[in-house]
Amino acid sequence: MSKITIAIDAMSGDRGVDVVVPASLRIIEEYPNLRLILVGDRSTVLSTLAKYKAGESDQIKVHHASEVVAMDELPSQALRYKKDSSMRVALNLVKEGAADACVSAGNTGALMATARFVLKTIPGIDRPAILTTFPSRNEYGRVRVLDLGANVDSSAHVLFQFAVMGSVLTSAMDSIAAPKVALLNIGAEEIKGNEQVKETARLLSESKTINYIGFAEGDDIFKGIADVIVCDGFVGNVALKAIEGLARYIGTVIKEAFKSNIFSKLAALCSYFVMKSIKKRLDPSRYNGASLLGLRGIVIKSHGGTTVRGFETAIKHAMDEVKHNVPELIKTEVERAFSKEHVSLKQKVLRKLSDLL
């Protein structure tokens, strides 16, 4: 396999170098063809490497960047004033072709804004989207959902582009010929959904390139009815956070129950291995790594509070996108979709109007 080079934003995330460096050292052991460029304050990165009795090597290089984007920094501020941040310099390396992808555990808004500014969007894609993976009961054991918060008030035209991008990525990375694509909607309404969803459903039904299977409701995410679920970033972000919140809440309830008295503590001891296997199956670090899709380059956003193992998963995810050259696949598919799709005059006018507004 040919060599893969990934630029790693070494300074961002809740624990910065303390997670990024050990994750990097572990993953290069596993993949000898992988090279990592750790971007950040040279002396901090080197001294952290030294803690693990490591230094620069064939597989690990350090690239200096003097600044760090704070986790709560406004995207516009980061874009304007942090031109030598580890995040921005890592993205520049992708832009210049020195790296095949970038992985960052930094502030989502700043990463998206900077990536969009540095890399630009693929022709035909109006707005990039954030895609992540959830466990699901389909045969692949997972479902990919987008957008998770890059855009709000997405038009039908933009939601349609998300469907194309999600379908292309899933097809390549999960080797599914025609991934089942569903549109997130609600069930209680007479004529289901809001205006954008209804219009998107029309566009998807007419599409010859997307295997559109219809609407999905919130609980369908885990049921495995679809391989890709498309939604507006507002809805997707609320759902993602609600899911994270419930998972944490259930975790706390279980922990408290097993710690409540001597008998429950004994029960905890007895069920140690079962609980460990449950924890492993539900471990969020197994799904860490969201794709910023629609850019002219591969950018993976790791959860800010992830573990070493979780950051490794994000790097693996980046490697997978590099192997499949996802941005190129999206570019080709967008060209194909928009030339082959039957685009009526009315749709063209509507699209122009939505672009102008």
Place this chain on the structure above:
Amino acid sequence: MSKITIAIDAMSGDRGVDVVVPASLRIIEEYPNLRLILVGDRSTVLSTLAKYKAGESDQIKVHHASEVVAMDELPSQALRYKKDSSMRVALNLVKEGAADACVSAGNTGALMATARFVLKTIPGIDRPAILTTFPSRNEYGRVRVLDLGANVDSSAHVLFQFAVMGSVLTSAMDSIAAPKVALLNIGAEEIKGNEQVKETARLLSESKTINYIGFAEGDDIFKGIADVIVCDGFVGNVALKAIEGLARYIGTVIKEAFKSNIFSKLAALCSYFVMKSIKKRLDPSRYNGASLLGLRGIVIKSHGGTTVRGFETAIKHAMDEVKHNVPELIKTEVERAFSKEHVSLKQKVLRKLSDLL
């Protein structure tokens, strides 16, 4: 305490009379001042009562209705063609003053459409909302969230009314002087949220009657930062269903892990009481019963697939709303809010415009 009469839609829900009748018989034992009118096919209801060695009594009456609204029936169809449905007749009893509230486990869309048609909305309320309760880490152990799917594309004006209704109900039912009200939003965007959310935040910040504490994200639902969380029905419904889906998924993973081999089965035996206490704490039947708020009458929607215990919870919820006369409180508060609020000329114009559109 004075007598309370509740009209029960005895035929709706996934298991109809088989859940409704035993739940009704159990709850009248607990509350001697409660009278229930079981609305549905007389012979079916009577024969189900007979199975439990019961019949009509001081506390239980049967009111005949010849039709049932199917769980997947279109709301418009139900409204137009099912004029003698158990659901509609139960709502009529509230309208006529023969009952203080109605509880139904039927099709949400049909219940909302029929309730709105039969009972009408409270003056000053444009659109009713669905409110439900989630467990949360605040001192009351719960948070009330609305709207869960009655409305999509809600304007800022409508979201503001939801905040008023949610605040009034929570204040009365949880005895909180000034419930903390938050607006559901996302965190990733530079200038947070979509247009409606931004405008609603402005209205709530200017409000003198609502204790508005700012934005909440999806994971804040369970954190206990607020007593009431307001959102559009599309977002709320997706979040609710996603939460239900994840809870079911986690439940299945746990069950499978404990059943996987002889050792895990032994572990299950050892931790039987702990798992039982966890199940009890997370039991959705403890939170069953969503309020259809904003109507001139009390209507509680039970989950269609609820248990006997869950249906009892929904009836208790209806009793609570009757005791506090929630619709009257909302009416008073709406009058007060809209007369006392500082409504600028711009806002008045905007409101008129939004009404016209």
